[in-house]
Amino acid sequence: MDLGFCVLGEAMTIAEKILARASGREKVSPNEIVMAQVDVAMSHENADVVLRSFRDIGVKKVWDKEKIVILFDHRIPAESEKTAATHKRLRAFVKEQNIKYFYDMKEGICHQILPEFGHCRPGEVLVGTDSHTTTHGAFGTFATGIGATEMAGVWATGELWLKVPESIKISVSGSFKDYVSAKDLILRIIGELGSDGANYNAVEFHGETIRNMSIASRMVLSNLSMEMGAKVAFIISDEKTVSYVQKNSDKKFEIILPDENAQYIRELNIDITNLESQVACPHSVDNVKSLKEIAGTEIHQALIGSCTNGRLEDLAIAAKILEGKTIHPDIRLLVIPASRRIYLEAIKKGFIEIFVKAGGLVLNPGCGPCLGAHQGLLAPEEVCVATTNRNFKGRMGSPESFVYLASPAIVAASAITGVISEPTEVL
Amino acid sequence: MSAPRQSASIRVIGRVYKFGDDINTDVIYPGKYLSITSDREEMAKHCFEAAYPEFLKTAKKDDIIIAGTNFGCGSSREQAATCLKYFGIGAVVAESFARIFYRNAINLALPVIIAPGISQKIDHNDTIEINLETGVIKNMRTNEMIKANKLPSFILKIINDGGLILHLRKKLKIRK
Numbered sequence: 001m002d003l004g005f006c007v008l009g010e011a012m013t014i015a016e017k018i019l020a021r022a023s024g025r026e027k028v029s030p031n032e033i034v035m036a037q038v039d040v041a042m043s044h045e046n047a048d049v050v051l052r053s054f055r056d057i058g059v060k061k062v063w064d065k066e067k068i069v070i071l072f073d074h075r076i077p078a079e080s081e082k083t084a085a086t087h088k089r090l091r092a093f094v095k096e097q098n099i100k101y102f103y104d105m106k107e108g109i110c111h112q113i114l115p116e117f118g119h120c121r122p123g124e125v126l127v128g129t130d131s132h133t134t135t136h137g138a139f140g141t142f143a144t145g146i147g148a149t150e151m152a153g154v155w156a157t158g159e160l161w162l163k164v165p166e167s168i169k170i171s172v173s174g175s176f177k178d179y180v181s182a183k184d185l186i187l188r189i190i191g192e193l194g195s196d197g198a199n200y201n202a203v204e205f206h207g208e209t210i211r212n213m214s215i216a217s218r219m220v221l222s223n224l225s226m227e228m229g230a231k232v233a234f235i236i237s238d239e240k241t242v243s244y245v246q247k248n249s250d251k252k253f254e255i256i257l258p259d260e261n262a263q264y265i266r267e268l269n270i271d272i273t274n275l276e277s278q279v280a281c282p283h284s285v286d287n288v289k290s291l292k293e294i295a296g297t298e299i300h301q302a303l304i305g306s307c308t309n310g311r312l313e314d315l316a317i318a319a320k321i322l323e324g325k326t327i328h329p330d331i332r333l334l335v336i337p338a339s340r341r342i343y344l345e346a347i348k349k350g351f352i353e354i355f356v357k358a359g360g361l362v363l364n365p366g367c368g369p370c371l372g373a374h375q376g377l378l379a380p381e382e383v384c385v386a387t388t389n390r391n392f393k394g395r396m397g398s399p400e401s402f403v404y405l406a407s408p409a410i411v412a413a414s415a416i417t418g419v420i421s422e423p424t425e426v427l
Numbered sequence: 428m429s430a431p432r433q434s435a436s437i438r439v440i441g442r443v444y445k446f447g448d449d450i451n452t453d454v455i456y457p458g459k460y461l462s463i464t465s466d467r468e469e470m471a472k473h474c475f476e477a478a479y480p481e482f483l484k485t486a487k488k489d490d491i492i493i494a495g496t497n498f499g500c501g502s503s504r505e506q507a508a509t510c511l512k513y514f515g516i517g518a519v520v521a522e523s524f525a526r527i528f529y530r531n532a533i534n535l536a537l538p539v540i541i542a543p544g545i546s547q548k549i550d551h552n553d554t555i556e557i558n559l560e561t562g563v564i565k566n567m568r569t570n571e572m573i574k575a576n577k578l579p580s581f582i583l584k585i586i587n588d589g590g591l592i593l594h595l596r597k598k599l600k601i602r603k
Contacts, residue, residue, distance in 0.1 A: 152591075
């Protein structure tokens with residue numbers, strides 16, 4: 001094929017190109033079912049559920065001990081005896097099978113650990129028993145969430161069936177206003193498309209705004225695309241991708257770009273020049289409003305962290321807003337760095353001192369209370385503003401509590417005022 | 428070790444338990460019970476517990492769930508499909524499903540049928556009969572026949588084999 005010239009019908013999206021490679025085919029088309037070879041298979045504590053199904057299948061050895069990643073992040077340190085037993089069982093399994101990549105509870109959240117430890121590469125297929133596995137599309141990886149029994153099948157055979165998804169192209173242009181960020185952008189998009197607006201689809205993020213974004217901000221887009229149902233959510237790989245991946249991984253990889261006349265079922269063009277702060281209101285992620293509409297809502301808890309917004313740039317903006325200030329006396333502020341590396345960097349840069357002086361509780365890297373397991377659950381009638389990714393009824397504790405999702409800047413500002421606030425109000 | 432229970436038969440009959448749109452997996456199976464990793468009967472005791480507590484009081488074994496769009500959205504937790512399967516739910520019919528729940532249900536041999544427009548045609552407490560092979564749903568109250576999306580044959584095969592575990596055992600020729 002001539003460079004830059006593709007006849008219609010041969011052109012492929014990123015998802016199609018990766019699935020063609022992974023299934024040993026020249027070309028695949030949307031809605032075809034392919035058998036894909038898996039490059040990375042990640043599980044956290046729910047590896048215990050995977051393990052039960054793996055034993056039931058009856059295969060003695062995993063298909064490839066170097067392609068499986070197991071780590072602990074959802075309930076660390078163990079919040080119950082049951083979880084302690086889960087951790088213990090999995091450590092034993094890791095030894096038994098000689099699993100090469102195991103990260104015990106000291107490292108942090110799976111969706112930060114995978115890229116930090118070099119498990120994300122463009123063009124590969126990565127499956128994880130966690131819905132926010134879409135995060136790794138930020139590195140050009142075909143990364144998607146699967147269930148536990150399905151993962152047991154992957155552990156046994158190294159492959160799984162995938163329907164080739166139709167693709168949506170989202171092109172973004174313009175520069176953010178001060179204190180408006182990737183979180184506001186993706187919440188706005190989810191608000192527009194709805195919680196199933198990208199169901200079963202591959203999303204590709206294109207455009208100058210995306211090129212100008214840090215890796216961490218790009219991960220916010222891929223992470224939250226899950227909340228509109230996306231199967232995978234790619235950022236167009238560029239020199240930033242290559243430099244990040246090469247820094248962390250020794251393995252060879254190839255950048256996969258979509259063909260110019262690849263077919264999309266939907267194309268959106270977004271100019272963010274006038275985009276304002278956005279908040280997802282209870283009890284769904286697509287219930288998105290401009291912050292102005294709900295400013296002044298009383299809160300009881302403010303939470304900065306999670307696989308969505310617990311990275312260094314998130315802590316940096318929060319520290320900038322909280323520096324020299326104290327949080328509202330009726331509020332508790334929880335800060336959870338996404339990983340040990342980020343935690344150490346935040347200590348070096350003085351962010352952690354700012355949070356503690358302001359009255360915040362800094363918790364160990366992990367998922368924290370995001371999924372309602374422990375470390376800061378909500379009582380009936382309580383309200384939390386959080387940088388996390390889900391605000392479903394009862395997600396963070398009582399079914400009578402309320403969770404608002406917003407950017408780290410908004411959460412930090414709200415912790416000072418005690419009500420949902422624009423960052424500019426406290427500066 | 429017990430394998431997933433009975434393999435599905437071609438026809439599923441049951442009373443309807445109805446839900447709306449966007450029923451997420453946190454609602455189906457609350458996060459605080461995720462530490463239960465292997466006791467499936469125990470998982471079944473917590474279906475919809477926090478958000479729809481009446482479900483555990485009024486739903487019965489063999490009931491069929493009818494739901495709106497995007498059923499099973501959110502977390503990938505397999506417990507959301509497992510708890511329904513081990514509660515005894517016969518099938519879930521929805522306008523549309525979120526993809527991970529859909530796959531989880533198939534892998535556990537819990538039939539999942541996509542039926543656009545179904546919410547308008549069937550009421551809570553109706554009795555329906557689903558033919559998994561043809562995708563035709565009969566409302567026994569009104570005798571209306573509703574055409575749902577047919578399951579692709581390879582998915583029907585996984586369900587008929589009794590779920591992914593038994594399907595793989597067959598494929599890999601493992602005897603147990």
